[in-house]
Structure formats: C-alpha cells, structure tokens
Amino acid sequence: xxxxxxxxxxxxxxxxxxxxxxxxxxxxxxxxxxxxxxxxxxxxxxxxxxxxxxxxxxxxxxxxxxxxxxxxxxxxxxxxxxxxxxxxxxxxxxxxxxxxxxxxxxxxxxxxxxxxxxxxxxxxxxxxxxxxxxxxxxxxxxxxxxxxxxxxxxxxxxxxxxxxxxxxxxxxxxxxxxxxxxxxxxxxxxxxxxxxxxxxxxxxxxxxxxxxxxxxxxxxxxxxxxxxxxxxxxxxxxxxxxxxxxxxxxxxxxxxxxxxxxxxxxxxxxxxxxxx
Numbered sequence: 107x108x109x110x111x112x113x114x115x116x117x118x119x120x121x122x123x124x125x126x127x128x129x130x131x132x133x134x135x136x137x138x139x140x141x142x143x144x145x146x147x148x149x150x151x152x153x154x155x156x157x158x159x160x161x162x163x164x165x166x167x168x169x170x171x172x173x174x175x176x177x178x179x180x181x182x183x184x185x186x187x188x189x190x191x192x193x194x195x196x197x198x199x200x201x202x203x204x205x206x207x208x209x210x211x212x213x214x215x216x217x218x219x220x221x222x223x224x225x226x227x228x229x230x231x232x233x234x235x236x237x238x239x240x241x242x243x244x245x246x247x248x249x250x251x252x253x254x255x256x257x258x259x260x261x262x263x264x265x266x267x268x269x270x271x272x273x274x275x276x277x278x279x280x281x282x283x284x285x286x287x288x289x290x291x292x293x294x295x296x297x298x299x300x301x302x303x304x305x306x307x308x309x310x311x312x313x314x315x316x317x318x319x320x321x322x323x324x325x326x327x328x329x330x331x332x333x334x335x336x337x338x339x340x341x342x343x344x345x346x347x348x349x350x351x352x353x354x355x356x357x358x359x360x361x362x363x364x365x366x367x368x369x370x371x372x373x374x375x376x377x378x379x380x381x382x
Contacts, residue, residue, distance in 0.1 A: 266300030
C-alpha cells in the first residue's frame with residue numbers, strides 16, 4: 107500500500123526547493139563566470155579559462171585584501187567571544203532585568219551600518235595607540251564589526267548557559283573547586299557547542315561586512331568586500347567572480363569545519379556513553 111504524503115510535507119519540500127534554488131542559482135552563475143575567458147562579465151560564457159584565477163593569485167592587492175578580511179574576521183570573533191561569554195553568563199543568571207538587558211544588547215543590530223561606520227570614523231579618526239593611528243587599522247575595523255557580531259554571539263550563547271545543568275557546577279564546588287575554576291573546567295566545556303556556534307556567527311558576520319569597512323579602511327587595510335565594490339565600479343572583469351567565489355568558499359569552509367567538529371564531538375559522546 108502506497109503511503110500518502112500530506113500537503114504540509116509537499117509544501118515544505120517545495121519551499122526548501124525554491125529556497126535552495128534562490129541561493130544556489132546566483133552562486134552557480136558566479137562560479138561559472140569565474141572560468142570565463144572574456145575581459146568583461148558577460149553571460150552566457152563564450153570561452154573557458156583559468157586566467158582570472160591566475161590574475162587573482164598573482165595580484166598582491168587582492169591577496170592582501172583577502173588576508174585582511176580573514177585577519178579582521180578572526181579578531182572580531184575573538185573580541186566577540188571574550189565579551190559574549192561573561193555577558194551571556196550574566197544574562198542567564200539574571201531574573202529581573204533580563205528582558206531589558208537583552209533589548210539593550212540587541213540595539214546595535216538596528217542601527218544602520220553607515221551610521222555606525224561614520225560614527226566610529228569620526229570618533230576615532232584622530233586617535234593614536236602606541237604611536238600608531240587607529241583609523242585604518244584592523245583593530246578599529248574589528249571593534250566596529252564587534253558591534254554587530256557581539257549581539258549575535260550573546261543571543262546564541264545565552265540559551266546554552268540558561269540550560270546548563272547547575273548540579274554539575276555545584277558538585278565541582280562541593281569537591282573543592284573555586285567558582286572561577288568551576289566556570290572554566292565545568293561550565294565552558296558544557297556549552298562548547300554554543301561557543302563554537304557563536305564564534306562562527308561572529309566570524310562570518312565580519313567576513314561579509316562591507317559598509318562599515320568601507321568607511322574605516324585605507325588602501326592598505328581594505329577588506330575583500332570593499333575591494334570588490336571598488337573594482338566593480340572601475341572594471342567589471344571576471345576576476346570579481348573569482349573573488350566572490352573565494353569569499354563564499356571561506357564562509358562555507360568555516361561552516362563545514364564547525365559542523366565537522368560538532369559531528370566529531372557527538373560521535374565521541376556516543377562512544378564514551380556507558381553501555382547498559
């Protein structure tokens with residue numbers, strides 16, 4: 107007897123298929139464009155070549171921009187996690203002011219990026235740190251990106267701390283561990299999945315951010331999205347497609363590594379579970 111598929115399941119399948127097509131078709135066209143032999147972006151493609159990959163990896167400016175993006179994203183992730191862990195832990199233990207604090211922490215997400223970029227540029231434009239100008243530095247861009255990445259990291263981490271088994275923390279205290287040691291040896295390992303997810307969100311947010319970086323970077327500190335935009339205005343060659351695909355590949359690689367870590371951790375927990 108043939109099983110009948112409910113209309114709701116069909117609707118889910120159709121929605122997933124349309125969403126996948128919406129995301130994958132532009133990426134697929136861009137990926138194909140990276141192998142074009144034309145001197146301009148033109149579809150359909152008339153010839154195939156790897157020349158634009160050679161141009162990209164042979165161009166120091168593009169490589170520097172890619173490295174700047176990765177460096178700033180890594181710095182943003184570190185800053186976000188260092189601030190998000192105590193904030194999320196405090197929120198999970200708060201009762202009275204929890205909702206007001208959550209709204210306050212989410213406020214930067216509702217401020218336009220152009221406003222944040224201009225404000226940070228004006229506020230820190232003439233500031234020097236250890237004899238070096240802060241404007242145009244990777245640190246300033248990372249701090250600006252943290253304004254967006256931090257609320258996301260807290261939002262991901264707070265439920266992990268809220269659902270933490272307090273009895274394990276109390277047991278470590280009963281065994282003589284100080285509160286600080288219990289936090290680092292018991293609490294943090296238990297919320298490691300939330301930590302990895304929050305780090306991933308912060309990293310990808312910074313890697314893709316364009317508007318704030320446009321106001322805060324110089325020629326030497328330009329990120330890949332900024333250089334993409336500037337190059338698009340001057341010469342729209344398939345080299346832009348190469349840069350776009352490499353940027354997307356960086357995001358998917360980060361997601362893949364995080365997912366691989368999650369599967370490995372899940373497998374280890376299953377293997378270490380006692381047999382009944």
